Amino acid sequence: MLFDGVDGAAGEVFLLSRRVAMSQQSLIISGVPWFDDRGRTVNAHGGCIVEERGLYYLFGEYKTDEENRFAGFSCYSSPDLVYWTFRRIVLPQQKNGPTGPGRIGERVKVMRCPATGRYVMYMHADDLEYCDPYICYAVCDTIDGDYEFRGPLTFRSELIRRWDLGVFQDDDGAGYLLVHEGDIYRLAADYQSAEELVGEGIALGGEAPAVAKLGGRYWMLFSGKTSWDCNDNYCLSAPSMRGPWTYQGLFAPEGTMTCNSQTLYVLPVHTEHGEIAMYMGDRWSYPHQASAATYVWQRLSVNHGRLRLAEYLPVWSPVSGEAEPFEGRRIAVGFRSDRAGESVSVPFHGSRVALTGRADQWGSYARVGIRGIGPGGESAMAAGPIFVSWYAKSPDSGYRYVSPELPEDDCVLTVTVTGEVPQWTDKSGQRFGSVGSMVDVDEVIVAQ
Ligand code: GLA
Numbered sequence: 438m439l440f441d442g443v444d445g446a447a448g449e450v451f452l453l454s455r456r457v458a459m460s461q462q463s464l465i466i467s468g469v470p471w472f473d474d475r476g477r478t479v480n481a482h483g484g485c486i487v488e489e490r491g492l493y494y495l496f497g498e499y500k501t502d503e504e505n506r507f508a509g510f511s512c513y514s515s516p517d518l519v520y521w522t523f524r525r526i527v528l529p530q531q532k533n534g535p536t537g538p539g540r541i542g543e544r545v546k547v548m549r550c551p552a553t554g555r556y557v558m559y560m561h562a563d564d565l566e567y568c569d570p571y572i573c574y575a576v577c578d579t580i581d582g583d584y585e586f587r588g589p590l591t592f593r594s595e596l597i598r599r600w601d602l603g604v605f606q607d608d609d610g611a612g613y614l615l616v617h618e619g620d621i622y623r624l625a626a627d628y629q630s631a632e633e634l635v636g637e638g639i640a641l642g643g644e645a646p647a648v649a650k651l652g653g654r655y656w657m658l659f660s661g662k663t664s665w666d667c668n669d670n671y672c673l674s675a676p677s678m679r680g681p682w683t684y685q686g687l688f689a690p691e692g693t694m695t696c697n698s699q700t701l702y703v704l705p706v707h708t709e710h711g712e713i714a715m716y717m718g719d720r721w722s723y724p725h726q727a728s729a730a731t732y733v734w735q736r737l738s739v740n741h742g743r744l745r746l747a748e749y750l751p752v753w754s755p756v757s758g759e760a761e762p763f764e765g766r767r768i769a770v771g772f773r774s775d776r777a778g779e780s781v782s783v784p785f786h787g788s789r790v791a792l793t794g795r796a797d798q799w800g801s802y803a804r805v806g807i808r809g810i811g812p813g814g815e816s817a818m819a820a821g822p823i824f825v826s827w828y829a830k831s832p833d834s835g836y837r838y839v840s841p842e843l844p845e846d847d848c849v850l851t852v853t854v855t856g857e858v859p860q861w862t863d864k865s866g867q868r869f870g871s872v873g874s875m876v877d878v879d880e881v882i883v884a885q
Contacts, residue, residue, distance in 0.1 A: 464519065464752050464754055465518060467698075467732065467734055468732075468733055468837075469731055469837065469838055470728060470825065471731075472840075474520070474522045475523055478727060479495070479521045480499050480500055481498070481499070482500055484510070484544075484545045485545070485701070487556075488704075489549070492514045492515065493515050493518055494512055495514070495521060496547050497545060498510060498545065498726075500726035500727040505541060505723075506530075506539060506540065507540050507542035509528060510526065511525075518706065518755045527581060527583065528542075528586060535589065536560070539565060540563065540565070541564070542561070542562055544561045546602065546603060547559075547580070549580070550626075553628070555578055556577045558576070558584050559572060559573070559602055559614065561601060563600060566864055567864050571589045571598055572590045572602055574589075574629060576629070587629070590614070590629075590631060591631065592630070592632075592634070601616065601617040601644035601646065602616050602617075603615040605647075605678070612624035613635070615648060617646065619639035619646065620639075621635050621678060635679045636678070636680055640673060643660065644661075645659060645700045647703050651737070652742075654676060656674050656685075656703075656739075656744050657672060658671070658688065666830055667720070667721075669692065670699065672686075688746050690747075693831050694829075696718065697720055697831055699718055700716070701718050701719050708758035710757065713736055713737075714736070714738070716746050717732065718732070720732070722826045723859065724859065724861070728824040736758065751835050752836070763836070763839070764884065764885060765787075765882040768881045768883065769880050770783060770792070773878075774854050775799070775801075775875040777874070778856070780851055780854065782849050782851045782852075784848070784849050785881065786883070787845060787848070788843050789839070789840055789841075789883075789884040790807070790840045791839040791840070791884070792838045792852070792881050792882070793834070793836055793879045793882070794827065794834070795827075795834045796828060796829035796877075797832040797875075800826070800829060800877070801828055801856075801858060801859060801873060801874040801876065802826055802828075802857050803852045803853055804825075805821055805850070805851070805852050806820060806823070806851055807820040807821060808848060808849050809843070809848050819846070820843060822853070826859075827875060828870070834879065837878075854874065855874070857874055858870075858873060
């Protein structure tokens with residue numbers, strides 16, 4: 438199939454033509470589903486980005502909307518961080534072992550090993566109750582090829598039985614593995630085992646570790662432990678990966694729950710005004726993660742010796758590195774309901790549409806889809822429907838859905854309340870999630 442996306446070359450031709458046509462819409466919009474070259478949601482959560490020869494490669498967990506088991510790690514590529522081409526599942530579920538049937542696979546990270554030229558992938562493998570953790574690894578000769586699963590990573594011949602992980606490659610090529618509670622291992626030259634514990638327990642109770650080198654210092658970001666829910670994430674800094682690490686407090690405004698996201702990775706991004714550091718966070722959406730988990734990508738900076746994600750930019754350009762509006766014709770909707778099956782339909786003429794609304798602790802899932810209306814009045818599904826979440830731990834009025842680019846047409850966007858109350862418990866039995874099934878649509882914006 439021409440634009441299947443597994444064929445990278447065909448996908449990129451399509452991508453470029455689409456970019457030219459839509460260049461004014463080349464925007465990073467946090468917290469809404471993104472669509473790939475196949476028209477499916479970009480499904481790469483808990484991962485990382487590796488930049489190589491002018492392309493960004495996004496790796497992540499290929500989630501499902503039904504269950505939490507490991508469904509593979511995906512890889513997408515993009516020239517601009519906005520339009521993503523699906524490359525392949527780079528590591529599928531294995532026949533048996535730590536990433537076999539009935540297991541989970543999370544927090545995939547990839548680095549190119551300078552000593553061997555090979556790509557090494559790290560992951561958290563576990564049972565479905567999160568009671569049998571391993572850090573495992575896989576290797577590949579090409580960045581987006583089929584990775585060969587090698588099994589658990591070791592430190593002094595012992596298995597590393599930990600869960601949340603991050604990686605960091607320093608300027609001298611040394612690779613580091615970061616794990617929850619703030620243990621830091623320097624990897625061996627071939628990146629296929631841990632050689633030295635250079636930091637221990639620097640963030641007790643912390644998970645989702647990520648490191649950035651900014652303003653001449655090392656910054657290590659962590660979240661607290663609230664399962665798929667978000668919390669106010671924090672950071673430490675040090676003059677070297679060996680420490681000493683000093684606690685630096687929250688990096689986003691208190692109470693915003695890190696823009697309703699959990700730390701994932703920090704990526705240097707080249708803009709026309711120079712390099713910026715981009716915070717990458719996961720806005721998880723258990724249980725419908727494939728459709729409704731989204732990405733929160735924001736600018737980080739160091740001001741007066743403090744790491745800050747000072748201003749949340751709902752829409753910004755990775756070219757200028759600055760906030761930009763989502764321009765379009767606004768249609769007031771004013772729909773609010775928590776009754777399963779209730780829906781609102783908004784007719785529009787155009788090729789791309791956004792919808793805004795308030796998400797909070799009472800919010801839940803809607804199904805959102807678009808039908809095109811043909812000249813004879815017949816209708817055909819143009820996009821979706823997919824699950825979209827109105828749940829937010831810190832109340833947020835903003836974009837909830839932005840459609841893929843569609844052929845310009847007369848269309849109807851429909852939002853249907855599902856009535857679900859997404860709640861779950863972690864392995865200690867603590868309860869998390871929404872307390873309602875509300876869906877709130879403020880307005881629809883038809884892109885021009
Ligand atoms: C935290 C971790 C994730 C995942 C979930 C499961 O959010 O950071 O990687 O394990 O918990 O609840």
